[in-house]
Amino acid sequence: MVNICQLIAGIPTFLFLDQVGRRKLAIGGGFAMAVPHLIMAGVVGKFNSSWDEHPAMGWLGVALIYIYVLCYATSYGPLAWTLPAEIFPNSKRAKGVGAATAMIWLANFIIGVCVPEMLIKIGWGTYLFFGCFCVAAGVFSFFMVPETAHKSLEQVSALFGDHSVAEEQDICRRIVEEIWTDPKYQVSSMP
Template sequence: MDIIAEARFQASVLRERHPNLTQRTDVVGKIRLELVSWGDCFKSGCRRRTLVGAGLMFFQQFTGINALIYYSPTLFGTMGLDFDMQLIMSGVLNVTQLIGVLSSLWTMDRFGRRGILLWGSFLMFVPHLIIAVLVGRFSNDWPSHTAEGWTSVTFLLFYMLAFGASWGPVPWAMPAEVFPSSLRAKGVAISTCSNWINNFVIGFITPPLVRETGFGAYVFFAVFCVLSFVWVWFSVPETNGKSLEEMDSVFKDRTGVADIAKKDRILAEVYTERLSR
């Protein structure tokens, strides 16, 4: 019955928002209805929600995570590690991220999404900056500076731990919390699309960035860690423990409350129909 109610709810929302297009049965009309329904995510009231969802995924990628995962052997090579150790430490790097992610099962509901993101941005910025300094100073003679090389490796692992505990899980959880019921599926889809587009961009630019600039790659990602901190501070609300009514207040929109009332009414109708059979 919940599935039937959800289907009727979505159909009711479309009829209410796009009455002319929902009456059309031709292919062109259905395509136009689908396109304009996606546009609802960018209308007043929901625009900021969409920007929050897409922005979280943008900064998740541009703080450097998949540059490290995709090209970790190359990056460990810039720290003076031999080939075998590059492969070993690449495995350790991913295990470190897993440990960080597991910690979020305990921290996310206790410390809130926004606070975790802010601390994560800061704790990721520090290792990027330190690694940039070490690589910039010692990359021309790592055999004589093995201690500095392993210090760089340690801070790279620290970055991965910080990411796994903050910007790894939180951007996947928050989009579903900021969107109202009628736009949640499309809003989360747009956020996920942002993730993969920016993932592609990072995968594309990282090799020349490392090859041409060396330590500059870490400076690049450190800058985006700072930008992510500033953006979260000014643009991202706390969603932990917030009701839909409270989220509507944050975004100055009443869509969430209206959706709840509409969905409850439709669900009651479905139950009444079943009982009358």
């Protein structure tokens, strides 16, 4: 059910991603994902030993999981696949997107292995830990993530202080000039 919720929330995000912008989604998504984590930390910290006496708090926990999934699906979920495809120049895009994809799956694996153990050992601290990281993601995005929507590769490259796109274009221009001016590449007229 959680994955269906994520899918339903994620599909429209790809439709309005260009209108809202990547930067706003990254900033807002970080802070929005922190809220259910931090509330969950408080709920688990207070009611962990008395769920049977407070069933409403258990349902609040379930609702918070769905709220988190909705926040993720409308922000970092799509951005994790969109931004890497936009920030790398053509010559480095395949390796860059491949490395980003590998990091996404590595992070998923680490979370899958560590979170059950964290829940056992630190309980509510697990939610506090991830809530703090979500806040840090929002702050990082505010200061470090430029807007890439509606920008060309050259403009995105300039945003990151990378001039490799311009260098690639210069190399292509020189190749074309060489081909057009070098006599060995000229088509001779037929007799």
